[in-house]
Each structure stands twice: as structure tokens, then as C-alpha cells.
Amino acid sequence: MMTRSRFGDKLLHVYTWLIIVWLSSPIAVMILFGFNDKKSKSNTSWQGFTTKWYQQLFEIDGLTVALVNSLVIALVSTLVTVVIGTMLGLAVGRYRFRGKGLTNFLVFAAISTPELVMGASLLSLFVSSNVPRDSLTIIFAHVLFSLSFVTVTVRARVVTLDPSLEEAARDLGASPWGTFRQVTLPAIMPGVLAGAMLAFALSIDDYVVTSFVNGSTMTFPLWIVGSVKTGIPPQVNVMGTLIFGVGVLIAVGNAVASRRRRT
Amino acid sequence: MKGRLTPYVLAFPAWFWLAIFLVVPIAAMASVSTQTGNVIDGFVQTLSFSNYTDALGRYSNQLLRSLWYGGLATVVMIVIGYPVAYWIAFKGGNRKSMYLFLLLLPFFVSFVLRTISWGFLLADDGILLGTLKNWGLLPSGFHVLATTVAVVGGLTYNFLPFMILPIYVALERVDPRVVEAAQDLYASKTAAFRRVVLPLSLPGVFAGVLMTFVPATADPVNSQILGGTENTMIGNIIQTEYLVNNNYPTASALSFTLMAVLLVGIFIYARALGTENVLEAAATR
């Protein structure tokens, strides 16, 4: 019995890695073509190895600015979304209150509104109220479409929690804020973290909504889509590689750090 | 007194956001969906619900196809994703967040690059299919791109993390000792899983379905890039009606129809699996 169970775990372990590899497989191609010594503008057939695109990484001004914009927008909108989305997730997961049905509907509507319609309506909204379009309006929009994802993820966690723990904490004299920080927040943390990752991914990769509300602010996806017509420069691949590389470093660093803590 | 106000305080910032940025656009969309006119002469409110019937008459094929593709992709995602979420939740140890992060990392890089890379990998005579064809394992006319399989596969690929993460979030709460106890209690592992683990993970699966089925059905990107001549989905139609034909009323009417159909679908699902009861039972105060 025991051995079979270990075998099953091993199998699932391998399977999980296979899924990770599958999801990352296009990234491998992207990394490869960051080293392509291409002769013409198109970067789709392999023509030899070079590291020159790494040396010329920041030579396309517009691209560098776009990447920085994207990172800043993704960080800020993730932060805002996580705070208000987690609060809403707690509210709908834990409490009965007036307007809950409507709230659930709005959470659903924000996911199901086609991006294009959302982008276009937001644009009319901003235009008719004379709000200039820039990174701020992009952040408004990104928070809007990520909000539901964070809320839904956090709710999935909240409904599995046992409320008696918090009651116990309060009975022991903890303040509401203390209860939240020391009992509730740690308990819902996996949901909050997962929501944050989803929000970040949604923001940094968004094209449609952003393209309506950006004014003349460029983001990384907008720049890339625009350059498809004439050939995506390899620097784009290099920047993608760096984003991915930094991510892997963070993941590995995190794993190593937690191992240290354990031993 | 304080306790009673808590949910409102918690919900307020999100309400505020949704009220300004979502309710107004949805109201606008509702209004536009019954207007008539064109982009040059302008649109006037005529309360013509024929926009709905016309659009449905013309595009019911694409709408049904979208529901079919979206539903199929969602089922595939549950089947593929559940074991991953399960293993990370119970066996991930202190590397849980590392695994989750790695699952999501490819999606931090632009979809254009991912798509171009898939085109490279899956080309008819490319690195994968070309090799298999050279070995004689596939007929020379075989292709993956421009087929239904490619579209559903693309939807599955692009939304999988949105299924895995919420299932994980729900499962992670389950105490492994409870699972072990259940395995002792019930004769088989499957029975233990079915009676103990599965019910506890249902809120996560529900969240996953909400976050994948809905956007996958409305998705305009995958069918456009990976599909063939008869794989058009409703998202593409909405895009064309809006951007190319500047037919804002039809685009709005289609969006609303899609939203209504999806809402009904999710509602039926919640009822059928009793998820609603789970969600409601948890809301104790």
C-alpha cells in the first residue's frame, strides 16, 4: 500500500513538471530567437548564433520605455487589485449582506464583458468626462478586469475556512484588526498570493483594453503587436527572456530560502 | 453593530470601482444595443430589439460553436489541471509557491511571442511534425494548425493556470491528516478521494470554471490565430462588427447575448453540482 502510494506521488511529481515544461515550451523558442543572428527584419528563421542583441538591448528607445511602463503598471495595478479584491472576496465568501447577489453578478459581468467592449466603453467614459488617457487610466482598467479574478480566487479559499478560529481569537481579546492580521490573513494567504499572480499576469499581457485607454502611453504588448507588421526585433525576445529569467531566479531563490529556514 | 457593517466596509472599495468603471459601461452597452444608425450619420435610440434577433439569426452558428469550444476546453482543463493542483497542494512542501509561480511565468511574457513560438513549433514541416513525418509516423498532409483541435488546444493552454490556481487554493486548506484518516476509514483510495477531498475542492473548481469557461468562450484570439476557415468564434464576430464594420449596436447586442448565455450556463452548473450550497453555507454571518 505504502509503496504504491509513493509511486503515485512520484508519477504526479513528474506529471506536474511535464505540465510546467509544456506551458514553458514556447518560451524556449523565444529565448532561442533572442540569439538569432538574423540578416533581415524578420526574426523567424534561424540564421546563426549571436549575443549582439543583448549588447544592443536598450537601443530601441520606445521599446525600453514600453517595457518599463508595463512593469510599473502591472505592479501598481496588482497591488490595488489585491487589496480591494481580497476585501471583496472576504465579504462575499464569509458574509450575508444586502446587495450580495448584485455584487456576485458584477463580479461575473466583469469577467464576461468582451474585452473590446470594456475597452471601448471605458474610452467613451474617459473622453466624455475629460480625463486624459495615460498610465493612470490604464491602471484603472487593469484593476477593473483583474478584480474579479482576485475576488473569485480569494473566495474559493475563504469558503473553506472555519470561522470559529476567528471567534476564538476575538474571545481571547484580540482586536478586529489583530484578528485579521494574525488569524484571517495567514489563513487566506495562499488565495491572496494566487490572486496576485493572476492579476500580474493579466495586466502585463493585456492588449485589447489597454489599446483603448492608453492615450499615447505605450506598453510592452502594444509595442510588440505594432511591430508585427514590419518584423519583431530580437530585443523583444531578449526582454522576454530577462522577464522569464528573473522570474525563475525568484522562484528558485524562494525555494532555496525556504529550505534554509527548514534546516 | 460593528460586525454587521463589516461586509459593507469590505465590499465598499470594490463596489466603488465597479460602479464607476463597470456599471456605467454596461449601461452604455445596453443602451447602444437597441440603437440604429451608422458611424457617419450617428446612432439614435430607437429601442429596436431587432438588433438582437438579426444578430442571433446571422451568428447563431458561431455562438453555439463558442460554447462548445469553451466548454470542451474547460473540461480538458479540469482533467489536466486537477492532478497538478492536487500534487502541489499536498506534496509541494515548502516549494508550493515556486511551482505555482513556474506555472504562471510563461504568461508574464507577451502572448504575441508565445503565439509566434507555437507557430514555429507546430508548423506542418516544422520541428515537431516535420520530424515525425520524416520518421514516417505521420502522413505528409497531417497538420495541427488551422484545425478545431488547435483552437481548443490553444484555449486550454492559455487558460490552464486560471484553473489550476483556484483548485490549489481550495485543496491546500485540506489537512493531509484528514485525507489519511479517510483512507483508513474508507476501503479504497478513490472512495476516500470522492467522499472527502473532492467535496472540499468544489469551491476551487467552481472558481476555476468561472475564470476559464467564461473568458475562453468569449476569446477572440485563439480561433483567429490557430483556427482554419470554419472555426470562427463569437469573440471574433464581436470584434469585426465593432472595429471593422463600426456596427456598435450589433456588437453590443451580441455581447449582451453572450453574457446572458454564459450567466445561465454558470448558474446551471452551480445548481447541478451543489456548489451554490457550499458557497452559501460558508457565508454564516
Add this chain to the structure above:
Amino acid sequence: MDPVNDLAFLRGMTQSRTRRDAFRIAGFSAAALALAACGVQGKKAAPPKADAVKDFWAKQKQNNQVVFANWPEYMPEDKGPLEKFKAATGISYEYKEVINENAEFFGKADPVLRAGQPLGYDIVVMTNGVQLQHMIELGYAVPLDHAQLPNFNANAGQKYKERGYDPGNTYTVPYTSGITGIAYNTKYVKEDITSIQSLFDPKYKGRVGMMRDAQEIGNFGMYALGIDPEKSTQADWEKAGAKLKEQRDAGLVRKYYDQDYIDAVSKGDVYLTMAWSGDVFQRQLAGEPVKFVVPEEGGTIWTDNMLIPKGAANPVDALKLMDFLYQPEAAAELEEFIQYVTPVPKAGDILRAKVATLKGQEKKDLETLIGSPLIFPTEADYAKLRTYTKLTTAQEQVFNRIFQTVTQA
């Protein structure tokens, strides 16, 4: 045209509006709701009167700055032509790569211009087609002052002064052009493709690529039937639609492509496809086995055009920049980078002179560029080329539906 309209027209172009910085939530939502409830007002503009245009330009002053909105990769990375413009005129520039797609750009510009607000750009570049047509019809483009365009008048190719979509260059001047023809992969296609009928040849079943854009595919359907799209009628479109539907139902077409057709043909996913000249030229330079041909029945020439959007803050500076790009030297420098068709034939002479000063691979590449009919088409090539079908708004709905039924099944 009545005087009231004339006044409105002038006000729209001259009034400078300050953006209110305050974020007023209440007014914000209420305004949008009101807008939604009442529908969107039409803003159809009649053609401007000559003296109104003259008065407008007489009142404008040079501000020594200009904001240029363009497509990515449409300007050398060192901004050479713009730097030279700055040195020659003292006008400083802001260059923004913010246009990715015509439909999307129009979708985004329309509400802003409709509300009478400035886009924030002095020059934008749009392809001739439905959206450009809308810009002109809605009065979103400022009529140009040809007295201030001496280089354009002297150096633009004849073909670029006679364009059906903007007769007399009232609102636009070309930035660069391209040709829609057939590209084929020589690894898989062993014959010389010359005719459009090859796209309908059963031996290429499942290996033909067509474009999804209604104007592009519509024109090709008409060439196949020997119809001139510039003179076509609704009956012609219907015939072309039927021909294309037949092609699809016979399983010939693999997919209706946007810009991704070029990867498909260079990898061999499709053997032959509708294609844009510049894309194919770049693939050839990269050594890929693709060839481009303008079918003997006809091909389409399209043009990306510069225009000054209504409410632009610096129209005089914009006009100066437009004209500067028609100096053969500037045009040659642009052409070398963009690799589509330049509207300035004399740029060829400049490039030919440059060849002599180069060596090795650089020299070879430039020679290929100059020698290519894709970059400098001959008179015979031009004779086969047609523009997109010119459509009124009402016709456009009919036209689009005919061809979208084919491409979006």
C-alpha cells in the same frame, strides 16, 4: 455648404482646449450615462470651401514643435530624417509609435475627435481604406495647404497624386505604399506562378492562404473574374463573393490570414497566398524560399498616408515635416529602412549613387533593394495595379457582409 457649418468647421480646427485635470467623479459618470442614453450624434462634414481653408492656414503660426504618430518600425532607429528636419528647420519633434492597426486606431480616435478634443498628435499615418474614408467624411482631417508643399508637388510620383480615395491630395499625402499580390514557397511550388487562377487551382487544395480583410480579399475575387474593383458594382461583389465561397467550400483555403500569412508561407504551411510586397522582400533578404508576383489579372496597391487630425496644435509644423519627407534624400533614407514602395521615385537615384560607396554584403543588399520591382515598380507593374474598391458608408455595410460571410464562417 452653409456658413454655420463653415464656422463650426473652423472652430473645430482652431479652438484649443485645455484638459481639466480635476477628476470629477460625479460629472464623470453622469456624462457618460447621458451620452449612452441619447445615442451618438452624427458629425458628417461637407467638403470645406477653398477660402475657408485659406483663412484657416493664414491664421496658423509655426510653433517650432511637432508630434508625429506613426506605426512601429516605420522610422530608422537613429531617427535620421527627423534629426535632419530638426537641423534644417529648427522644429523639434516628438515621435510616437502608437498606431498598430487602422480599425483599432479609428475606434480609439473617433470618440475623442467626436467630442471635439485633440488627439495630441499633429501627424498620423493611416492606410487608405474604410477608416481613412471615415476620418475624411467625418471632418477629422485638416485640408492641406498645397502652397506649403513644394517638395511634394515637385517630387511625388504621378501615381501618388491621383488617388481615388483622396482626389487632389486634399487631406493626405502618401507616406509609403505596398502591393498586394501572390507569394509562393518555391520549395513546394515547382511552377512559375503568374495568374491569379493558381489560387483557385485544385492541386493546391488546403494549401492556399487568403486575406481576411474584406477589401483585400474582395479585390482578389474580382480580379479572378476579370472585374476592375475601381469600377465595380454590388452585382460584381456578389459574384466575387460566390467565387470565393466556392473556393472555400472546395477546401482550397487553409485559413483567412491577417499579418501571420507570411510566416505560414515561408514555413510551407501554405504553398501560395495573398501577400504584401514588403513582407516578402524582407523574407527574400533573409534567404527564405519565397517569391512574390503581381498576377497578370491585377494586383492591389495600398498606401499609408500622412494626415493632420482635427484639433492638432501645430499644423504648420506638421505640414513642413510632411513636405520635408518628400525631399529625395529624406525619402531615400526612409526607403532603405522601410523597404516598401516609396512615393518619391527620385529616391532611387540617391540610393543608386549610394551603392557605389558601399562594399560587400551591404552593397549587395542595397542593389537587391533598388533592383526589386517590389520596391521600385516599373510602369508595366503599375498598369496592373488597382486600389481598394471605393465605398460609401451604405455600400461598405453591404460589401463587408458579402465578404465576411466568406471569411468568418
